[in-house]
Amino acid sequence: MVYLTRREHFNGAHRLANPSWSEEKNVEVFGKCANKNWHGHNFDVFVTVKGTPNPDTGFIINAHDLAKIMKREIVERLDHKNFNMDVPEFQNVLPSTENVVQQIWKWVVPHIKGCQLHCIKLVETENIYVEYFGE
Amino acid sequence: MVYLTRREHFNGAHRLANPSWSEEKNVEVFGKCANKNWHGHNFDVFVTVKGTPNPDTGFIINAHDLAKIMKREIVERLDHKNFNMDVPEFQNVLPSTENVVQQIWKWVVPHIKGCQLHCIKLVETENIYVEYFGE
Amino acid sequence: MVYLTRREHFNGAHRLANPSWSEEKNVEVFGKCANKNWHGHNFDVFVTVKGTPNPDTGFIINAHDLAKIMKREIVERLDHKNFNMDVPEFQNVLPSTENVVQQIWKWVVPHIKGCQLHCIKLVETENIYVEYFGE
Amino acid sequence: MVYLTRREHFNGAHRLANPSWSEEKNVEVFGKCANKNWHGHNFDVFVTVKGTPNPDTGFIINAHDLAKIMKREIVERLDHKNFNMDVPEFQNVLPSTENVVQQIWKWVVPHIKGCQLHCIKLVETENIYVEYFGE
Amino acid sequence: MVYLTRREHFNGAHRLANPSWSEEKNVEVFGKCANKNWHGHNFDVFVTVKGTPNPDTGFIINAHDLAKIMKREIVERLDHKNFNMDVPEFQNVLPSTENVVQQIWKWVVPHIKGCQLHCIKLVETENIYVEYFGE
Amino acid sequence: MVYLTRREHFNGAHRLANPSWSEEKNVEVFGKCANKNWHGHNFDVFVTVKGTPNPDTGFIINAHDLAKIMKREIVERLDHKNFNMDVPEFQNVLPSTENVVQQIWKWVVPHIKGCQLHCIKLVETENIYVEYFGE
Numbered sequence: 001m002v003y004l005t006r007r008e009h010f011n012g013a014h015r016l017a018n019p020s021w022s023e024e025k026n027v028e029v030f031g032k033c034a035n036k037n038w039h040g041h042n043f044d045v046f047v048t049v050k051g052t053p054n055p056d057t058g059f060i061i062n063a064h065d066l067a068k069i070m071k072r073e074i075v076e077r078l079d080h081k082n083f084n085m086d087v088p089e090f091q092n093v094l095p096s097t098e099n100v101v102q103q104i105w106k107w108v109v110p111h112i113k114g115c116q117l118h119c120i121k122l123v124e125t126e127n128i129y130v131e132y133f134g135e
Numbered sequence: 136m137v138y139l140t141r142r143e144h145f146n147g148a149h150r151l152a153n154p155s156w157s158e159e160k161n162v163e164v165f166g167k168c169a170n171k172n173w174h175g176h177n178f179d180v181f182v183t184v185k186g187t188p189n190p191d192t193g194f195i196i197n198a199h200d201l202a203k204i205m206k207r208e209i210v211e212r213l214d215h216k217n218f219n220m221d222v223p224e225f226q227n228v229l230p231s232t233e234n235v236v237q238q239i240w241k242w243v244v245p246h247i248k249g250c251q252l253h254c255i256k257l258v259e260t261e262n263i264y265v266e267y268f269g270e
Numbered sequence: 271m272v273y274l275t276r277r278e279h280f281n282g283a284h285r286l287a288n289p290s291w292s293e294e295k296n297v298e299v300f301g302k303c304a305n306k307n308w309h310g311h312n313f314d315v316f317v318t319v320k321g322t323p324n325p326d327t328g329f330i331i332n333a334h335d336l337a338k339i340m341k342r343e344i345v346e347r348l349d350h351k352n353f354n355m356d357v358p359e360f361q362n363v364l365p366s367t368e369n370v371v372q373q374i375w376k377w378v379v380p381h382i383k384g385c386q387l388h389c390i391k392l393v394e395t396e397n398i399y400v401e402y403f404g405e
Numbered sequence: 406m407v408y409l410t411r412r413e414h415f416n417g418a419h420r421l422a423n424p425s426w427s428e429e430k431n432v433e434v435f436g437k438c439a440n441k442n443w444h445g446h447n448f449d450v451f452v453t454v455k456g457t458p459n460p461d462t463g464f465i466i467n468a469h470d471l472a473k474i475m476k477r478e479i480v481e482r483l484d485h486k487n488f489n490m491d492v493p494e495f496q497n498v499l500p501s502t503e504n505v506v507q508q509i510w511k512w513v514v515p516h517i518k519g520c521q522l523h524c525i526k527l528v529e530t531e532n533i534y535v536e537y538f539g540e
Numbered sequence: 541m542v543y544l545t546r547r548e549h550f551n552g553a554h555r556l557a558n559p560s561w562s563e564e565k566n567v568e569v570f571g572k573c574a575n576k577n578w579h580g581h582n583f584d585v586f587v588t589v590k591g592t593p594n595p596d597t598g599f600i601i602n603a604h605d606l607a608k609i610m611k612r613e614i615v616e617r618l619d620h621k622n623f624n625m626d627v628p629e630f631q632n633v634l635p636s637t638e639n640v641v642q643q644i645w646k647w648v649v650p651h652i653k654g655c656q657l658h659c660i661k662l663v664e665t666e667n668i669y670v671e672y673f674g675e
Numbered sequence: 676m677v678y679l680t681r682r683e684h685f686n687g688a689h690r691l692a693n694p695s696w697s698e699e700k701n702v703e704v705f706g707k708c709a710n711k712n713w714h715g716h717n718f719d720v721f722v723t724v725k726g727t728p729n730p731d732t733g734f735i736i737n738a739h740d741l742a743k744i745m746k747r748e749i750v751e752r753l754d755h756k757n758f759n760m761d762v763p764e765f766q767n768v769l770p771s772t773e774n775v776v777q778q779i780w781k782w783v784v785p786h787i788k789g790c791q792l793h794c795i796k797l798v799e800t801e802n803i804y805v806e807y808f809g810e
């Protein structure tokens with residue numbers, strides 16, 4: 001079992017606020033992240049798959065195929081987007097990094113063939129990242 | 136003459152679009168950066184000052200004083216802000232990184248005493264940065 | 271189960287030497303790290319917690335609360351300190367990175383509420399780091 | 406149980422091509438990596454060992470001893486080498502990163518004493534890395 | 541005058557050896573870099589241009605146009621290539637990083653319009669880089 | 676004229692305090708850096724030289740020769756040392772980074788032959804660095 005990880009990059013805007021709470025409570029809980037006019041980040045996303053190398057290629061997955069999946073399923077959906085406004089899956093779900101990383105798993109997992117999806121890691125700043133292993 | 140550089144960090148949202156142009160022309164020129172619903176970045180800002188070390192301290196500037204200036208003049212104005220909507224200086228000026236770096240110079244330069252401001256460097260992503268030397 | 275990791279930074283000095291050994295044996299085993307006059311490092315510490323996101327906030331822990339815990343329990347104790355001389359826990363314990371990472375776990379674990387402490391990672395240089403998972 | 410990781414660095418050239426396939430099929434599967442005249446990378450290799458710190462030293466392994474093992478078993482074999490032509494183990498095995506990481510495990514594991522080899526991580530570019538845990 | 545820098549990435553193989561010298565002299569001067577079977581690197585290339593921001597766009601150059609120039613003039617010529625064998629300009633010139641950086645300047649400079657090429661920086665490893673300012 | 680930069684690394688301890696001042700004044704000016712029991716850093720030092728590539732080698736300086744100079748003149752003097760106590764040049768000079776970078780220039784400049792020393796850059800943390808150009 002070998003693990004292979006590939007990185008992609010996207011930029012986005014979001015706002016953290018619970019619509020059923022008052023503005024005061026949102027600022028108290030989410031601080032500057034509740035700014036009504038949005039803020040944004042450069043996100044790095046790492047997808048890790050695991051499997052046995054194919055004897056003909058030495059690959060557990062062709063990295064070019066994994067790149068295509070990541071660009072189509074993650075980057076096209078999130079890059080230069082406002083997560084709250086432009087992404088259907090976050091219409092009724094807070095786009096916290098914890099929730100975004102789980103959604104990325106759901107987008108990617110049906111497309112991984114011949115090996116298994118192991119982990120999605122989402123880096124929000126150099127000081128914060130989240131990981132999700134599918135359960 | 137010794138040069139000292141200090142880094143700070145902020146996150147913000149912006150949109151690149153010329154209000155006197157059509158939506159089509161904005162998308163043609165600014166691409167995904169013209170998204171009406173904003174996008175954002177993690178910005179690193181580097182301020183470089185130059186001078187002669189004080190014989191009593193070995194410092195050209197006390198780094199704690201420089202940190203205070205950078206937090207007050209740059210981070211408080213831009214962190215978790217929408218540059219187009221929340222920052223008065225960008226009401227009528229496009230918040231391109233080229234324009235933001237020049238504005239940061241204007242905010243910082245009056246507060247550097249006992250040495251000279253040399254450069255502002257603004258890093259937008261790991262692939263793009265701008266620098267401004269005051270003229 | 272989502273994993274969230276936050277980074278903090280501190281600088282410190284230490285010396286590696288077993289007080290029951292001769293100077294020669296200490297230099298033989300610890301090399302330059304046995305320098306009697308100390309040496310130091312910039313340390314990065316990563317704290318990872320795991321849990322289920324709260325549906326109201328999308329958070330497994332409020333990152334600002336985790337930041338406060340890390341500043342109070344780790345940074346205030348170790349930053350700009352001499353681990354051997356200034357930190358009571360290392361009066362009789364060698365402040366190797368292996369021992370420091372276990373001590374950091376002990377300081378942090380009582381303060382993590384509503385989710386679980388998963389890992390402490392301590393990076394000493396770009397070439398060496400240690401991790402501790404609590405057992 | 407504490408985990409300690411040490412990094413080393415090497416540069417090498419390789420080519421990905423299955424000798425039983427046509428040139429066309431190799432280009433179709435391996436893309437630019439099939440270039441007949443080779444290409445190369447800066448590789449970072451991370452070796453992780455796990456164990457209980459020795460009470461006399463605070464170490465699970467003396468990092469200088471681990472460095473010697475990594476230089477002799479990994480760097481001397483691969484640095485500034487052509488993996489396909491200069492490394493006997495890749496005469497009949499494709500030097501994909503998946504296969505290289507498993508070979509590094511075989512070279513290193515007999516030399517780890519007093520603690521256990523846990524993981525070999527091999528970073529090919531800032532966007533791709535592989536990990537192997539020995540099974 | 542604002543300076544804008546954009547990064548691209550490529551991998552390549554090369555060999556340092558003076559064809560008019562003996563094998564011994566080449567090894568003496570170039571060390572492991574003289575390996576007959578090649579070695580390689582991940583290269584980062586940074587192109588810096590300088591100019592006055594256009595009032596309509598806030599840009600000194602459209603970063604997408606600069607990206608296109610860099611991909612066509614640098615990446616397509618050097619990525620996954622053997623500099624000595626695959627690149628006509630290095631048939632009779634040693635592909636040292638010093639010589640490669642000057643050649644990159646020659647490829648890029650005719651395509652920079654509306655602002656000036658200021659610097660090419662070529663990073664060979666995390667420990668070595670070269671810069672060329674056109675004269 | 677091509678510029679070549681090489682990096683080396685060292686760890687050290689220091690204390691910032693003016694011996695002619697009271698303890699209170701030292702803490703007021705130098706903050707935590709005045710800790711009597713020292714603190715330390717991982718330092719990266721970058722040496723930049725400039726010159727014309729030699730047509731026989733493509734080099735402005737043989738990087739292995741520059742590495743030897745940097746190890747002998749910088750690393751052996753400062754690595755795992757207490758700058759205040761172990762380094763003669765800082766017996767009567769405050770080892771601020773501004774003063775250390777100028778001292779490194781003095782150590783290195785007599786040994787650069789066939790090209791010119793251009794800059795010493797000393798990185799103290801990821802947030803602070805100093806540069807000295809010899810005058």
